[in-house]
Amino acid sequence: MSGAAISLRGVVKRFGPITAVAGLDLEVPPGICLGLLGPNGAGKSTTMRMLTAQAIPDEGAISVLGWTLPGESKQARAEMGVVPQLDNLDVELTCRQILTVFARLYRVPPDARAGAVQRALQIANLTERAETRVDLLSGGMRRRLLIARGLVHRPRLVLLDEPTVGLDPQVRQELWSLIGALRAEGTTVLMSTHYIEEAERLADTVAVMARGLIVARGRPADLVRQHAGEQTHEVYGPPARLEELRAQGERAGWAMRRSGPALAILHAEQHDGTLPEGVRRAATLEDAFVVLTGEEIE
Amino acid sequence: MSEGDVARSSSLAMSGGRKRHGRRLHRIEPKAVLGVMSRDATVFTRNWKTTTFSSVVEPTIYLLAFGFGFGALITSIGGLDYKQYVGTGIVATAVLFSSAFPGMYGTFLKYRFQRTYDAFLAAPVDTDEIVSAEVLWIGLRAGVYGNVPLLVAIAFGLDPRPTAVLVPFICFLTGCAFVAFGITLAATAESIDNFSYVTSGILTPMFLTAGTFFPISSFPAGIEAIAHLNPLYHCVQLVRDVVVLGVEPLADLGHLAFLLAFGVALWRVAIWRMRKRLID
Numbered sequence: 001m002s003g004a005a006i007s008l009r010g011v012v013k014r015f016g017p018i019t020a021v022a023g024l025d026l027e028v029p030p031g032i033c034l035g036l037l038g039p040n041g042a043g044k045s046t047t048m049r050m051l052t053a054q055a056i057p058d059e060g061a062i063s064v065l066g067w068t069l070p071g072e073s074k075q076a077r078a079e080m081g082v083v084p085q086l087d088n089l090d091v092e093l094t095c096r097q098i099l100t101v102f103a104r105l106y107r108v109p110p111d112a113r114a115g116a117v118q119r120a121l122q123i124a125n126l127t128e129r130a131e132t133r134v135d136l137l138s139g140g141m142r143r144r145l146l147i148a149r150g151l152v153h154r155p156r157l158v159l160l161d162e163p164t165v166g167l168d169p170q171v172r173q174e175l176w177s178l179i180g181a182l183r184a185e186g187t188t189v190l191m192s193t194h195y196i197e198e199a200e201r202l203a204d205t206v207a208v209m210a211r212g213l214i215v216a217r218g219r220p221a222d223l224v225r226q227h228a229g230e231q232t233h234e235v236y237g238p239p240a241r242l243e244e245l246r247a248q249g250e251r252a253g254w255a256m257r258r259s260g261p262a263l264a265i266l267h268a269e270q271h272d273g274t275l276p277e278g279v280r281r282a283a284t285l286e287d288a289f290v291v292l293t294g295e296e297i298e
Numbered sequence: 299m300s301e302g303d304v305a306r307s308s309s310l311a312m313s314g315g316r317k318r319h320g321r322r323l324h325r326i327e328p329k330a331v332l333g334v335m336s337r338d339a340t341v342f343t344r345n346w347k348t349t350t351f352s353s354v355v356e357p358t359i360y361l362l363a364f365g366f367g368f369g370a371l372i373t374s375i376g377g378l379d380y381k382q383y384v385g386t387g388i389v390a391t392a393v394l395f396s397s398a399f400p401g402m403y404g405t406f407l408k409y410r411f412q413r414t415y416d417a418f419l420a421a422p423v424d425t426d427e428i429v430s431a432e433v434l435w436i437g438l439r440a441g442v443y444g445n446v447p448l449l450v451a452i453a454f455g456l457d458p459r460p461t462a463v464l465v466p467f468i469c470f471l472t473g474c475a476f477v478a479f480g481i482t483l484a485a486t487a488e489s490i491d492n493f494s495y496v497t498s499g500i501l502t503p504m505f506l507t508a509g510t511f512f513p514i515s516s517f518p519a520g521i522e523a524i525a526h527l528n529p530l531y532h533c534v535q536l537v538r539d540v541v542v543l544g545v546e547p548l549a550d551l552g553h554l555a556f557l558l559a560f561g562v563a564l565w566r567v568a569i570w571r572m573r574k575r576l577i578d
Binding site for chain 1: 329330332333334336337340341344345412413414416417418419420421422423424576577578
């Protein structure tokens with residue numbers, strides 16, 4: 001036992017001919033927020049489901065909070081909170097009723113249940129909506145209620161599966177504040193996302209996942225420096241000109257990626273004086289991500 | 299704060315965490331089962347009118363239609379007034395309607411569309427507990443709803459024996475078995491439309507061959523033999539015995555044992571099928 005809050009070693013999960021997770025090794029130390037960043041289909045949600053034993057690995061070993069999965073998953077689930085990607089709230093119930101049911105499921109003692117529900121409502125800023133039925137809540141409120149539901153028992157570990165997917169920017173900001181507060185409290189957070197900005201803003205450490213494996217891991221700034229350098233040089237022009245430039249770059253060994261209407265040349269600081277006219281900007285996590293996964297991201 | 303710093307500052311909290319928080323959680327825990335049932339009970343406080351209406355009105359209509367319709371043509375069966383015969387038999391129909399259908403449709407909606415069970419499984423609740431809670435909750439409801447036709451029959455002159463107090467228990471036991479049957483089908487069906495096959499091909503024949511409206515001895519020998527394997531038939535016989543005919547210890551223990559065996563077997567099958575559905 002390594003003392004990690006989460007440990008996955010050589011984990012493989014197949015669905016028929018498809019290998020969703022292909023020998024994953026991942027350790028999450030206690031007290032950090034780790035962002036699991038990857039494109040759709042990278043295996044993030046399958047990994048999250050394996051951590052709650054809703055998916056059983058075909059190979060490898062998983063432990064969560066010191067409990068070995070899947071045999072001791074129930075003990076692990078008692079000490080963690082899960083915020084799913086898909087809304088699975090009971091639409092007929094009110095916020096308070098849902099939280100009360102889950103406080104009970106999480107074994108919050110009867111005399112502490114009302115207080116725990118009130119606290120969760122406050123955290124999610126839903127106190128005034130406590131008696132509102134879920135089907136009358138906005139999308140953002142429902143996401144906040146999902147988070148409140150995962151926190152009602154004060155978990156030591158929180159799993160957030162794409163917590164802001166499909167939400168408008170304002171609601172996303174609200175949820176980021178909420179997740180930021182969790183980080184500040186020292187709760188261990190594992191957050192899967194395919195939003196670069198989300199990982200950059202919230203995660204102490206980012207693990208980039210592609211094709212069922214972790215392809216890089218580190219602090220966002222370190223990942224950018226290591227995989228995309230200090231600066232990126234964007235060259236704009238007609239497609240034929242950019243293709244020509246790409247061929248030239250391949251011959252010269254430049255690291256490049258398409259960036260909307262431009263060709264972005266990475267590690268630009270290493271090629272000063274040899275690059276065509278363009279716009280210089282600081283390298284970003286998105287640059288590093290594309291280099292690592294070969295895929296564009298939102 | 300770097301990853302290493304955070305890890306160090308939290309390592310104290312983690313070390314020994316297993317001892318501090320450590321507790322064995324067993325496969326089927328009453329607290330988890332009651333927790334899931336509390337969700338069902340909370341939902342019930344909102345939809346009890348529709349649930350009760352659909353579970354009670356249909357069998358009551360059957361009772362009134364057959365009891366008074368056929369009752370005018372058939373005076374008695376096996377020494378029993380026909381109204382008494384149907385009044386006791388229709389209890390099993392009420393149990394079937396209030397257990398198998400919620401077991402099928404309710405469960406299918408919860409796991410396929412509302413993903414309610416996914417939410418439970420993220421908490422310290424296992425499939426065994428979810429299925430057991432659903433069986434108990436809907437079984438309890440069936441234990442209550444099953445009595446309604448009997449109360450209607452009493453209002454129309456049925457004079458029950460004191461042993462009729464056992465009817466809620468018989469309804470509960472039969473109800474649990476049919477919920478498990480419904481959950482098994484829900485966990486097996488690929489689409490909600492598949493339930494039409496079950497309703498027409500299994501439940502309707504089951505309810506017509508239970509001895510509710512006429513004795514199964516009226517059937518040809520082969521069908522009669524099959525009807526003896528119909529759990530609803532055993533429910534009808536038990537109810538008829540405790541309400542009007544009088545308890546026959548050996549025969550009624552046999553009926554009880556059949557229902558119990560059917561229920562336990564289907565409960566285990568329902569857990570197995572639902573686990574296959576919910577756990578990848």
